[in-house]
Amino acid sequence: MGLCHFATLALALLVLLEALTQVDTQKMVRVQCGVRLRACSSIRFLRLPALSRCLQPPQKQHQVCRDKQLEISSTKCPSEKTTAWARYPHRMDSLQEQNLRRPNIHGAVAVPSYQPPTLSSLQRLLWVRRATMLSHIDEVWPNLFLGDAYAARDKSKLMQLGITHVVNVAAGKFQVDTGDKFYRGMPLEYYGIEADDNPFFDLSVYFLPVARYIRTALSVPQGRVLVHCAMGVSRSATVVLAFLMIYEHMTLEEAIQTVQAHRAICPNSGFLRQLQVLDNRLGRETGRF
Template identity: 45%
Template sequence: MESTWRDRDRDFQKHLIDGETTIQDLVEVLHDTKTNFQLLLPGFTDEDDSTIWRNQKDIDCDEVYENIYIGDAATAKNKEYLKKLGITHVLNAAEGKRFGFVDTDKNYYKDTTIKYLGLPLADRPWICISEYFYTASAFIDEAILQKGKVFVHCMMGISRSATCVLAYLMIKKQLLAAEAVTIVRQNRDIYPNEGFLHQLAQLDNQLRRQRL
């Protein structure tokens, strides 16, 4: 154990040639990256009337990486659409019954084959979302390795859910934070709060040191 802590201390002290990743770096990437809004919803073709689906079913969903989707609470509760899309896993990054949370749990999907994970996260800068980075990443990775599809959501699909997906891309796909933000931002209009961006920057620096 003592040796492990010494190794971690050495990792922390390693010099990053390109400098530390900061909140401002990630904010600039968000501002500089334009979202390519799609006319068709994921799971639909030109033969489907996606406008009617969007208006009547309140669907808000984008594929931000292969087989990884981010969306909002209403879409998460639309089991008919999730089935149409072929979703096998749902990650609720805002599980709870209070205002700003989504009151689903594993029982909500018990009449489906969907595997569920809920994280009780508030969208506040001081919330330690980083304690769930590896849990969320393992769950998303499980879906991908099983040739499944994962739907990650919070209330709006902008901050908490996006942060979890970004952490996955950094941890499991070994992308730099800026690369991950660019890819997801191109596919969905995300904007994690500053506290979450700070924790993603910290994760980026940690992972970069580990890979030296």
């Protein structure tokens, strides 16, 4: 009897332990399922509303973003700037490189001012750009002629060219002695200057008076002027250059190039320096400097 009772108790204990084991297992399953369900529900409640807000129309989307700023960066609604950056990164980079708030104001490109020519450059210009031929008389400007003593004494040539005014820059008994008596009976006017072809002779005192005379003569209907000296390359050429500078508003280089295109000229170094002074004075008055 004792052994049977002991066996019965042992069997009951085994059945009880098995039942307890099954209960624990079910509890663990329930706990795990509960955790999963809670995690899934939390994920559903955390993500689905954010996703639904992001899928809303743009106006509503921006309103939600302004009303509720989410702390989690992954759930923030993208702004217009972020969306544009994602779509067109190269365009945004190019815009950021530009200073759109304040335009870059660069200094105006400085126009180089007129540089007065040096004496050596003027002499080089006179020798390099010489006319191929040298004649007794040449028209160097409309109705303005430059010539030598031979042309000044050729009355028939003067009549043929229709010369109305003669400017003699080598007047005097021992130079080109023409004057009013020489042209008596001819329909022309005479203006004489006793100048020497000497670098130390001050020819500049005649620049303005001769230039005015030439201008007045050219303003006469059918007015044609001959300016001459002995060779027609130094004294007479100098006053013609001065006229072009004063009344035709040329620089010294421009005047030389204009005359050189029609006649070879060669003012001496003293006359060139005087023309440089005139060029500088006219440059200051006209604002070239």
